[in-house]
Amino acid sequence: MLMLAADPGICGGIPNVANLVVELAEEHPGFEAEATADAPLFPDAAARRLGWLLDAFGAGAPDGLVGYCATLASEPSLLSPASTRTGKLDAKWRIVVNEEVDPDIRCAGPT
Numbered sequence: 001m002l003m004l005a006a007d008p009g010i011c012g013g014i015p016n017v018a019n020l021v022v023e024l025a026e027e028h029p030g031f032e033a034e035a036t037a038d039a040p041l042f043p044d045a046a047a048r049r050l051g052w053l054l055d056a057f058g059a060g061a062p063d064g065l066v067g068y069c070a071t072l073a074s075e076p077s078l079l080s081p082a083s084t085r086t087g088k089l090d091a092k093w094r095i096v097v098n099e100e101v102d103p104d105i106r107c108a109g110p111t
Contacts, residue, residue, distance in 0.1 A: 001031065002038055005053070006046035014080045018053050018103035025058045036064030044069075045077035045095075052079065052093045057103050069093060 001021050008014045025031055039047040047069050051061040076089055080099035087098030 001025075001035055001050050002042045002046045005049040006042050008049070008080060009082055013082065014049070014053075014099055015101050015103055017049070018057050018101050021050065021053045022057050022103060025054065032062035032064065036062055036068060039065060039068050043077075044072045044074045045081070047072070048077045048093045048095045049079060052090060052095050052097075053101075055093075056101070066092075 001024055004011055004017045004020055008017045011017055011020060035050060039050075047065060051065050051069050054061040054065075072094065076094045076096050078085065079087070079095050079097050079101070083099040085096070085098065087096045089096055
């Protein structure tokens with residue numbers, strides 16, 4: 001998930017990343033620990049994007065990822081690096097939402 005979030009262009013843009021993140025989260029319920037542990041190995045933007053996508057379309061971002069991103073001191077990241085550099089700042093994730101994201105699928109929620 002972090003690899004996809006690090007470079008949304010590799011799979012056709014942030015809407016496709018959203019689809020894949022939701023699918024992967026549903027298919028691999030233990031991803032939370034891995035994502036939190038691996039986040040420091042990726043650019044800050046990847047962790048922020050993943051957290052934002054999980055909050056927006058998944059079952060919510062893992063607490064560990066939320067905590068990790070809260071410690072990042074870098075400038076806000078762009079949700080979509082290929083889009084305009086302006087948009088609304090999501091203060092929780094310190095990410096500029098510079099593209100509308102409407103994935104084909106959304107998390108079914110807790111079962």
